[in-house]
Amino acid sequence: MDPEIDLLHHIKSFEAQLEDYLPGNSIDCVILGYESQQLKVLLLKWKNDGVWTLPGGFIKKTEHLDDAAQRVLQERTGLSSVFVKQFYTFGSSVRNKNPQISKPLYHLKKMEELSPNFLKWITNRFITTGYFALVDIKRIHPRPDAFSEVCEWKSLNALPPLILDHKEIITKALDHLKTQLNYLPIGISLLPKKFTMQDLRKLYEAILGKPLERSNFQRKLLKLGILIRHEKQMTGAANKAPYLYSFSEEKYYELIKNGIGFYS
Amino acid sequence: MDPEIDLLHHIKSFEAQLEDYLPGNSIDCVILGYESQQLKVLLLKWKNDGVWTLPGGFIKKTEHLDDAAQRVLQERTGLSSVFVKQFYTFGSSVRNKNPQISKPLYHLKKMEELSPNFLKWITNRFITTGYFALVDIKRIHPRPDAFSEVCEWKSLNALPPLILDHKEIITKALDHLKTQLNYLPIGISLLPKKFTMQDLRKLYEAILGKPLERSNFQRKLLKLGILIRHEKQMTGAANKAPYLYSFSEEKYYELIKNGIGFYS
DNA sequence: TTTTATTGTGTTAATTTGACACAAAAATAC
DNA sequence: GTATTTTTGTGTCAAATTAACACAATAAAA
Structure with a gap:
């Protein structure tokens, strides 16, 4: 199927369900793995744009924030019982105004006449809560979501350009990892x-x-x-x-x- | 002035500004002090109800989450330059369904015919972000807000019954305090x-x-x-x-x- | 003047840390 | 088969840190 059509189809489908989701909250997952003596994070690349993002999602009106994070994790990695922990909530009122969003939104703007509600919804202010997960990279088969064409591990030492404040979110996750080192199941989660x-x-x-x-x-x-x-x-x-x-x-x-x- | 009338006045005034606030997010502050060799937390007692709550508030649409927390802190304590830190976001979809809310809401229900929008708004699902502050108790003059009649320090060893999940929020704040002990300005903030x-x-x-x-x-x-x-x-x-x-x-x-x- | 309680510093054994030593083992080169 | 290379598992030992207790100094009360 033409990927452009496919994307539009997914947007329309999501638009029809907008009522089921909280309008101002999202979650983003910093999924960390370890391979070739390097820490890596799982990233998605948006279709048609080449901009990278953290796997994230929205929260259903009847869903616990933690469950939304688990759901996203499950969808991207197929894993259901891994270590996941909330680490910070990003509450800037201008997160959506960051110039870096312009690129992917340029693409989405093409959808404006076809899906105005979706565009309006997604360009709103969102307060996003960051979760980090520690996984054994060998057990994972990363899968892109409907809006992305690539889902793969990237070394933390060489991150590609990221949308919005996602770089900051990763940095905060790593800070958290370091200061909580003594209280986290590091070895048991990241190693085979x-x-x-x-x-x-x-x-x-x-x-x-x-x-x-x-x-x-x-x-x-x-x-x-x-x-x-x-x-x-x-x-x-x-x-x-x-x-x-x-x-x-x-x-x-x-x-x-x-x-x-x-x-x- | 009749306190009942006064409360209603404040509710009406807030109702008129509902458009300025995010509809699904709030902040709660665990303000900690130290006195008589005991850790204490600043609590509010709701008018007419005797139920205690953490000082909290809502977020303006153009306001950073952190600024909302600072604002609440400033309003309750008069302090503007104290140590404040976000520690956790509470995202249960049934936070507002907790039986303990029934008591204060029984009171608010009397307002239903007079302020239906406010009642509807406040009984919605809220995702609340917890902030904790460390203050020198001697420098504070606690002030109740419009909805409360008492604002005072309570020993952590003898907490009164609290609304919703506020007990859990305090517990989480203390956990955070303990594990982050080595990275927080404990002494300089809590002592004279x-x-x-x-x-x-x-x-x-x-x-x-x-x-x-x-x-x-x-x-x-x-x-x-x-x-x-x-x-x-x-x-x-x-x-x-x-x-x-x-x-x-x-x-x-x-x-x-x-x-x-x-x-x- | 004596007594009492608490402070500031001293002492010492036990434990932990950091740095390096070295023989054992697995595969390769000859 | 023997020597060589590389990394592992354990040994050693000085330096630093911790934990427990000792004790004289001091402020006020008896």
């Missing part, structure tokens, strides 16, 4: 079930943005008593094979409840 | 300009909910290099007089930027 000590250390190094001494890190983590040691992993590399570890889930969650006395 | 080491320690004990060893606490704080020692305070008690201290503001803010490696 089994991993090496090096994987875990590199993850913390990526979040903290600084190197951690290998042998001391290992000792410290083992002492926390949340790791289960498994068979060795024969990597094929010319060196001693590392053990594989997994987390003891109960002990992990017990520990972060009161905060891991960890690095900062 | 000059204070004794015991004052400071008791404050931290109140927040952490556990005793801290006196001499070690003293040493640790002096070592941080953020305290300025002043003359001794002759308390009149039969014991050695303690020094008074104040904070070096620049050093204090510099320190919390990266987090005080403190207690938890």
